[in-house]
Amino acid sequence: MANTTLNPDALTIMLVAGEASGDAHGAELINALRRRKADLRFIGCGGPRMAAAGQEQLFDLTRHAVVGLTEAISHYFTFRQLFFKLVTLAQMQKPDAVIFIDNSGFNLRLAQALRPKLPDSRLIYYISPQVWASRAGRVKVMKRTLDLVLSIFPFETEWYEKNAPGLPVHYVGHPKLDLLLPDALGQTEEGRIALMPGSRTVEIKRHLPVLWEAARLMAERKPNLKFMLISPNAEREREAVEWIERYGRTGFHYETCHNYQLTHLNRCQLALVKSGTGSLDCAFARVPQIVLYKVNPLTFAVARRLVKVKYLSMVNVLSKNPPIVPEFIQQDCTGPKIAAFALELLDHPKMRKHMIDQMTEVIASLGGEGASDRAAREVCLELTKVARGQSHSAHLKPA
Secondary structure, three states: OOOOOOOOOOOEEEEEEOOHHHHHHHHHHHHHHHHHOOOOEEEEEEOHHHHHOOOEEEEEHHHHOOOOHHHHHHOHHHHHHHHHHHHHHHHHHOOOEEEEEOOHHHHHHHHHHHOOOOOOOEEEEEOOOOOOOEOOOHHHHHHHHOOEEEEOOOOHHHHHHHHOOOOOEEEOOOHHHHHOOOOOOOOOOOOEEEEEOOOOHHHHHHHHHHHHHHHHHHHHHOOOOEEEEEOOOHHHHHHHHHHHHHHOOOOOEEEEEOOOHHHHHOOOOEEEEEOOHHHHHHHHOOOOEEEEEOOOHHHHHHHHHHEOOOOOOHHHHHOOOOOOOOEEEHHHOOHHHHHHHHHHHHHOHHHHHHHHHHHHHHHHOOOOOOHHHHHHHHHHHHHHHHHOOOOOOOOOOOO
């Protein structure tokens, strides 16, 4: 195994993250692993946060994040090239463990490709693919391929016990709880509205026009509203600002920001947010929210046949009494509809308080802080099996 660390016996961990949220969680995991074992070496791909945490990065995969069938097809050759670069890296470096972080469309295929090439490496999936929501058959691939799944939602372990007995799955809690700062709650500014179009370029192009129209209509009714456009990183903020400068007619007050979302969200009275990680961020910050989502019509038609859950937002999926936040999906994802509901929420404090109370219950169900440390502990346990020369798990046989 090639190794550039001072200690020639140091273990190498390859991590693969392809989205902004995965980059954040991957960075926290690297830091947690280093606290347990300082001389680990980290290679692979992720984003700027994982690079800053010390990952030797082959490339930034988060820059290529897409969503939807047609978008994935249009980027097929780019992803194919990146895919085989990672396979080559793994074959050359022979890492002691490979950690796949979320991004199942890419990572599950990569895990399949690496399993026969790395028979002595531990293959670990952090942030389980949502096989319980769609394409449950993928669990057969997971059972044949993976040594361990680290789950962040409490109901997932029971689902796996029923549908993939023998596949090691450990619930570690949600890593976002590790990022909550002491000032992440409270200090709300009346009339401050968060606009959160998403973390991918295609999501900004699709959702920002809808959000901008909703903001304009809301400002016409309430001129004192202040809008904050929140992006997951500087690159996405730049793309959003470029769109605004080119197409966005202003007539209302707005500002932009990026990086640590919760420190900005706690100032907001309401959030208009694309379904996904941002919706959970709003719940963590106890900010009332309106969820929106829009994809290519072909993607939506295919998804309707595959998705088995009733709601799209994880806040609603996790709730015992859904829906607790409104969802404006596809043809309902329009500026006028969203603006009308947002204005109603702003005019009714009791509605907002009820939503906050229900979101608080959802967050309480996710456990407490320490998810990254618990995940690091499970990874280190897998690494001890490498040190003992133990082959990959006995469950890895055709399902």
